[in-house]
Amino acid sequence: MRLRLYNRASPIHTLGPFNRYGIWVQGCSRRCDGCITPEGQPLDGGYEMEVEELCREILREPGLEGITISGGEPYLQAEALAELIEMLRLSADLGVIVYTGNLYEQIREERLTGLCDAIIDGPYMKDRDDNKSLRGSDNQRLILLTDRYKGLIPFGTINRQTEKFVSSEGFTALVGVPPKCTEEERQWQMEVSLIE
Numbered sequence: 001m002r003l004r005l006y007n008r009a010s011p012i013h014t015l016g017p018f019n020r021y022g023i024w025v026q027g028c029s030r031r032c033d034g035c036i037t038p039e040g041q042p043l044d045g046g047y048e049m050e051v052e053e054l055c056r057e058i059l060r061e062p063g064l065e066g067i068t069i070s071g072g073e074p075y076l077q078a079e080a081l082a083e084l085i086e087m088l089r090l091s092a093d094l095g096v097i098v099y100t101g102n103l104y105e106q107i108r109e110e111r112l113t114g115l116c117d118a119i120i121d122g123p124y125m126k127d128r129d130d131n132k133s134l135r136g137s138d139n140q141r142l143i144l145l146t147d148r149y150k151g152l153i154p155f156g157t158i159n160r161q162t163e164k165f166v167s168s169e170g171f172t173a174l175v176g177v178p179p180k181c182t183e184e185e186r187q188w189q190m191e192v193s194l195i196e
């Protein structure tokens with residue numbers, strides 16, 4: 001089974017607690033105004049990777065507490081992601097946080113949902129961007145599905161944090177939910193990030 005990915009980075013610290021492996025899947029049809037990853041929207045963009053290969057790569061990373069899956073829309077590749085999580089948990093006790101544009105009520109019966117410790121749900125709504133931590137807008141909710149992250153995710157309570165990650169291919173990415181800014185400031189940030 002294969003996944004279509006936009007990016008991956010590890011360790012990251014701005015999309016959940018502790019050291020995490022970040023996976024951004026490729027493809028989303030929602031087209032939210034102000035989406036921070038428009039390059040992740042085309043369903044045929046990004047690159048493909050075997051689930052087994054990604055599993056081996058994650059297990060090689062030292063000191064991980066868990067993974068965070070974002071996108072793109074993870075539920076467009078829900079079966080392959082469920083496969084990945086089940087494969088990982090045969091060898092390691094890793095926590096799972098998933099960002100989705102769906103509402104929890106729409107995905108509560110999915111196999112992938114049953115494997116998550118926490119879900120942050122709902123589409124990005126530009127006019128409800130409150131500049132708060134770990135969410136794009138205040139319509140989004142943190143749904144704890146196990147006790148694993150109880151009291152450990154400062155969701156919507158502090159300022160946003162980001163970190164820069166340089167991939168092995170030299171690609172610079174801003175990881176985390178970026179602070180609210182104007183379109184001009186966003187363009188400037190992207191240009192700086194490409195130059196550096």
Ligand code: SF4
Nearest residue numbers: 028031032035072101
């Ligand atoms: S759901 Fe997320 S990835 Fe999809 S368009 Fe909206 S902000 Fe972008």
